[in-house]
Amino acid sequence: MKKVLHKLGKWADDRGGFSELMKPLKTHLVPPGSAWNYVWGSATLFCLIIQVVTGIALSFLYQPSADVAYTSLQYIENQAFLGSFIRGLHNWGASGMVFLMGMHMIRVYIFAAYKYPREMSWITGVFLMAITIVMAFTGQLLRWDNNGVWSAVVAAEQMGRIPIIGDSIAYFLLGGSTIGGETLNRFFAMHVFLFPAILFMLVGYHLFLVFRNGISEPPKIGRLVDPKTYRTWYENMLQKKGVPFFPDAIWRDAVFSALVLIILVALAWFVGAPALTSPPDLTNVNADPKPDWYFTWIFALFALMPRQIESYVIFFGPLIGGTLLFAIPFLSNKGERSPLRRPWAIAGVSFIILSICSLWYIGIRAPWSPHFDAEPLSEYTSVPQATEEQEKGIEYFNTVGCLYCHKINSHGGIRGPELTQVQNRLTREQIIIRIVNGAENMPAYGGALSKEELSALVSFLMAEDKSGAKPLSE
């Protein structure tokens, strides 16, 4: 029996060339010392594989039609066997892919692996990043709940800032002049067929380049890249000291990918995908569209930019950013590779990471968003020995929207300044002027408030002590 199997195996290999197929992996030499820093790219690829598998699984359960997509998502989430887990893994796989891609990019930049002769790897990498982001965004829309629908609107609006052809691109994305029955289908086709096809081609080419040019050797201070001699030097170094990619290097990729899988499975199982909000309905304006975490910092940017320059930033920002990324290997394709000798590279990366993290932090708090659900002021605060006017002021503070943006004690929005102690900062007249005239980020209430309402509000705001608890006797 063993003999027969052996013979069968031999036949298959002779006619099928399986060991020949794998041979490049075994004979491909990589520089020694390529340690744990080299696992980010393969882990990103591994996430892509997870996405393909879970994506195919989801496509067996999902109905890409505007009228029933939401129902099918609820079926996936609540009824299908392992459906919630598959959706969770697809969601976290996307997060993992975006995160690991970012790490891969930072690693390549810090170690200057984009320099000669690997410029093309960097350029295809930038394209891959763009497509990954498009995939992440279109995927978020397929979660066709109220959030997803409004995200499609926001995407179209951003495209609208492109000069001249902006409207056409916006309506092209939506599949017509408004969101409609065709919109979801388009995003489905893009997310499932169009962009994956481009993604696979580019990934294949990206990997081909890794084999063709070899992975970059760990940098050493003072060992400069010289395009005239580098290739010969690299070849000689490989012949002398190189180790086979399989298994000397790939085992780390395997171990790290397994770790990634464990983390993603745990997240998928215990945290799961974001809960579905209300059904898609453009006539339900009580929506609060928020992007997934990887876009939260852009979301924050949109709220914080001076509005006079915003349209220009939305268009020129990605344009300049993209051009800069493509230009990197041309701006410096030789010389020092060690991060210790390229302090500006480290400073630049740190600056970008810090900026994004700050925007993230503030994007999660979203202080600019009115707190529509703030607990009514009269429920938790009172002024001791309040006059009737002050009592009314407390009431108006709720009803005319002050509380959405201003905090009193523990509740309220944080768009404007907290007003618990405003009587110490401003005089009665100053408060009146501000309420009546508004400011850059506060509407003028002059037209909306009657004289009595204004007077009551100010009396309440001028009260020394606003911390009184609501009397229990009532």
Add this chain to the structure above:
Amino acid sequence: MACNCENENLEERLSKTAGRRSFLTKISVGIGSLVGAILAFPLITAMLDPVTRKKTSAWRKVGLLDDFEVGKTKMVSFENPSPYQWSGKIAYSAAYIRREENDKLTAFSVNCAHLGCPVRWEEEAELFMCPCHGGVYYKDGTRAAGPPPRGLYTYPVRIKNNNIELETEALPITNMSS
């Protein structure tokens, strides 16, 4: 078309076939491009079909005039001009109708002029507020606060036989020059 190649030396053979090879290369690349173009054409038309569908607009009844108080703002919904059969609920959009005077109406788009999120009408405050980035508008639709570069968009609106009718329009897209 076998040639008697073995009797010729390499150089002769190359010069003889060079012209032929370059011709065959051109033919192959040409055919390849043609096939690509032929296949790309239906792909592109399919992608453009919903976009290039005949643009229609329609006057939609959104309510009885008597149901709208003077000086008040009310949300209405209406069906898109040419929905597909499978559009379901998503074929409906919303607008705010404000009856300013007896027969003077304004229909505001619910889409914030900043990035299109749905603004909410706050009756007591007489303000439209956007949940996304804090855009605020006065009752007449002008910008009051926050990032929007302009006021709310409006739809054409008319009164016909005591019915309020609204003319559907494309989703308003804010451009760089707005």
